[in-house]
Amino acid sequence: MKALCWYGKEDVRIEKIADPKILNPHDAIVKITLTAICGSDLHLYDGYIPTMRKGDVLGHEFMGEVVEIGPEVKKLAKGDRVVVPFPISCGHCFFCNQEEYSLCDNSNPNAAVAEKMYGYSGAALFGYSHMLGGYAGGQAEYARVPFADIGPIKVPDELSDEQVLFLSDILPTGYQAAANCAIRGGDTVAVWGCGPVGLFAMQSARLLGAERVIAIDCVPERLELARATRQVETINFAEESVLEGLRELSGGRGPDACIDAVGMEAHGFGPLGWYDKAKQTVRLQTDRPTVLREAIQACRKGGTVSIPGVYGGLIDKFNFGAAFGKGLTFKMGQTHVQKYLPDLLERIARGEIAPNDIISHRLSLDQGPEAYRMFREKADGCIKVVMKP
Template identity: 60%
Template sequence: MKALTWNGKGDIRCETVPDPEIEDERDAIIKVTNCAICGSDLHIYNGLIPSMQHGDVIGHEAMGEVVEVGRATTGLKVGDRVVVPFTIACGECFFCQRGFHSACERTNPDRAKAMKLWGNSPAGLFGYSHLLGGYRGGQAEYLRVPHADVGPIKVPEELADDQVLFLSDIFPTGYMAAEFCGIEPGDTIAIWGCGPVGQMAIRSAFLLGAERIIAIDTVPERLRLAESAGATTLDFRKEDIYERIMEMTHGRGADACIDAVGTEADGWASLDSFVDRVKVATYLATDRPHVLRQAIHCCRNFGTVAIVGVYGGYLDKIPFGSAINRGLTFRMAQTPVQRYLPSLLRRIADGEIDPSFVITHRGSLEDGPELYKTFSERTDGCIKVVLKP
């Protein structure tokens, strides 16, 4: 089959790889009908995710048709149309039973490596390094889905692929970010990053009752898309974000702040962001946490900072004194997608939201390497890429 593979920093290739096979009685094989490039895939593209190996099949946003099931797989049959969560969960362990599927204790065969870096291991993820299981990803013609009786959700015929594809990751992630904020009537929510997850967070925050969203980015197309949802936008290259948010909230700060950027914050936004870039380039740091520092300072006393942007290692000079002295709450996670799927599918079916609004570019797997470059460089108005194998 054809698949997109990682072969080093900035080197994504469309190659022929072996077809997946049933390896466990709870597996399923799906024929991928649509997949997407996620913002967190760009961290792989840019060489920031450790434990990648040459030839790894990447991608974790996928949906398709079931073509084979293991003999112990329940709830799915050949011909079912499904969306596959990026988190792989057994459904039976301590965390899965509590709805924390992204912390599954059984699905990361590389958990010993993860424990050395993070103290404990999250769940295995599709197409996201040999810290997180080394599973093949979904930017391919076919995908093996472990624990298929727990992960994939069947979707109604009347909903188009474009409407439901993003249930695999970015819609649940953006929704979770908004939910983390504990939104109450009248709240102002500040969101850093108007990429795909940030766009989903904006619309989710309005769905959950926020009165005002302040969306922060510098890419014109992203800012316009945020404005079309009703957000007030700030360009961090043109304005002092802290001063503007304080001005807009009468000196109090935003009720909650969402970091939807993560490790690759813009390296030219401020002096500290430039220093972050230099440290990462010279291997003196693992991440560029400028956005997180700013979100902490812009959050009101006893407010919430929600973090859904990906960080991988150790963050330097985080103003924790500010956080503890002002009573901030931090909430963060890799999204336990399975927890959100039923309710978010209902919201789509009921017409409350159509996540396809974020798609700007389409192509085949053969177009994938060039579209990775376009997405990474933010050229041609690119916000979200969908590939059709």
């Protein structure tokens, strides 16, 4: 089959490799009909995630048709059309039982590596480094899906691939980011990053009752898209002070909740920005926490900082005193995708959410390498790329 493989920093290639096989009794093989590049794939593309190996198949946002099932798969059958969540979850451990699917105990065959870095390992993910399982991803013609009874959700024929694909990651990720803010009527929510996850977080914050949503970015077309489609006010951080802007827009209180939908590769300005970039470049810190620092500083007393953006290792100059002094609550982590799927699928079917409105580019899998480059450069108004194998 054809697959998009990682070979190093800014080096991804289309390769001809063997088709995946059933390896465990709860596996299924899915023939992929649509796949996407995620903002977090750019951390791999930029070489910031350790334990990638040459030849690893990329991609964790995909859907398709079940073409083969293992002997223990009960809920799926050949021919089913499914969307596959990006965390791989067993469905039987302590964490899965309380719907914390991305913390699954049993899916990561390389848990030892993650334990060395984090103390304990979370769930394995598709196509996201060997520390997180080393499973081949879905930017390919076929994928092996472990624990097929737990993850994949069947989707009705009336809904197109483009309407449901983002159930795999970014829609539930944006939704969880907003749900983690415990929004009450009258709340103001600030969202850093007008990429796909940020846009879905804004929309979800509204659905969950936020009075006011403020979007922060520096890419003019992204701010424009947020204004046009998400009923938000915007702050362009290249032009004005975020802290002052937020203070003004929130009546001097600060936002009730702040969402960091950017993560470890934030843009920074001024001396602290250069400092972070330099330290990250020589790996004295692995993550650039510009947005996180600002969110902590901006948040109102007793508010919540919700972090869907990915962080991988160590950060520096962390304003923890501000977090403590204001009694902030932090919520973060990979998304428990499976938990939100039935509700979100229904909202799509009802027309409440049209996730496909963020797609800016429709390409073929063969164009994958160019697609990564374009998405990274945010060239050509690139917001979200979907690819057909």
